[in-house]
Amino acid sequence: MPELRRDPITKNWSIIATERAKRPESSLVKHLISGDEIKHDPACFFCEGNEHATPPEVLAYRDENASPDLPGWNLRVVPNKFAALNFDEDFLVNQDNPLKITGYARGAAEVLIESPHHTRNLALQSADHVACVLMAYRNRYLNLSQERSIKYISIFRNNGQQAGASLVHPHSQIMATPVVPINITNEMYGANDYYESTGRCVYCDIIKTELKDRSRIICENENFIAFAPYASRTPFETWVMPKFHSSRYQDLNDFQIHELSEIWKSTLYKIYTGLENPPYNYFIHTSPTQKNVNKYYHWHMELVPKLTIAAGFELGTGMYINIAIPEDCADYLRSIEVK
Ligand SMILES: [Zn+2]
Ligand SMILES: [Zn+2]
Ligand SMILES: [Zn+2]
Known part of the structure; x- marks a missing residue:
């Protein structure tokens, strides 16, 4: 029986096409794990020894x-x-x-080279190394947000060519824009609506439901939870959130970043191993730089695998057809042991 499920924040509907979903992982694994790891490629701009090939660094963790x-x-x-x-x-x-509103594309676009290793996926780095990456995200956020013209800072990672990564060497990206992007605005409107009618944060309520229901939880520790959202748009869509209320990723302290790194490393590892390094995009959704939305917004990370292709229906409507049941996806990922 196909089922429509509605995202409580954006109010967008997904079709969970259960007719087609069997064991979700069996038909969706892309077998992209390539055999050999290559530590160093002399022709790669991001490898050690080629530092001169990039613009001067704005942040580095080094000896x-x-x-x-x-x-x-x-x-x-x-x-x-x-x-x-x-x-x-x-x-x-x-x-x-009014038909040609324009402005200079003021802002920043940065590349975060996650380690000197040419091919090692972030999922295979230690939790401590993942913590370094998460700290660098916070550091760049805080630094770029001091520039008055910047309204939003988007932090994301494209995994694999099919997800938009043009270079093999593992990296994340940071883009600072002088406007707040529409997806963030939509989430803030949705969260504010919920707050206005209930007096509560919609994300905190989602966490409460997930902790009670448990069927969509992938992993958790004291302060963070990873789960398959109820109205998942794609197979194995995964959200990570702090269990405590906060609208600002950039406010995490070092201890909280270490706690987050355990959950984030586990999530990445389960996705990498269980689905054999699928193409995916992940991004941090946090508050805009100059707006206080702490009453109703709650920062989070979304990981969206690209195991199926968003096509005419998705582009034309913004609705998604998901051929896997979120509860089955969570069950499968839960079963993958993290090493
Ligand atoms: Zn490289
Ligand atoms: Zn909250
Ligand atoms: Zn979001």
Whole structure:
């Protein structure tokens, strides 16, 4: 029986097409884990020894004695050489013609090179290394948010070519924009509506339901939870949230980042191993830089695998057909042991 499920935040519907869903993993695994790991590729811009091939680093975690833009680092953040946004001009919106509203694309586009290793997936790094990546996200957020023209900072990772990664060397991206993107605005509107009618945070209520129901939980610790959202848009869609209420990822302290890194590492590892390194995108949804939305918004991370193709129906409607049952996906991922 196909079923419609509604996301309580965006109010968007998904069709869970259960007729087609058998064991979700059996038909969806793409077998993309390639055999050999390559530690170093002399032709890669992101590998050690080629630091001069990127713009100068804006952040690096490196040995105490190592100099900037030279080997000896564990993680580096550099401006994107082909940045879609930059700080060359001011962002002034010209609305003279309502059909041609325009402004300079002021902002930043940065690349976070997750480790010196040329191929090692983030899922296979230690939880401590994942914590370094999560700390670097916070660090860049705090740094870029000081620039007054920046309204939103988007932190995301494309895994695999089919998910938009153009370079093999594992990396995340950070984009700072002078406007708040529509997906964030929609979530904030939805969360505010819920708050206005109930006096509660919709995300906190979702967590309460998930903890009671338990069928969609993938893993959890004291302060963080990973689960398959009830109205998942794609097979194995996964959300991670703090169990405590906070609208700002950037407010995490070091201890909380370590707790988050355990859950995030487990999530990535289960997806990587259980689905054999599928293409996916993940992103952090946190509050805009200059708006206090703490009453009703709750930061979270969303991981959306690309195991099926969003096509005419999805593009035309914004609704998704999901051929796997979220509870089955969570059950499968729960069963994968993290090493
Ligand atoms: Zn490389
Ligand atoms: Zn909350
Ligand atoms: Zn979100």
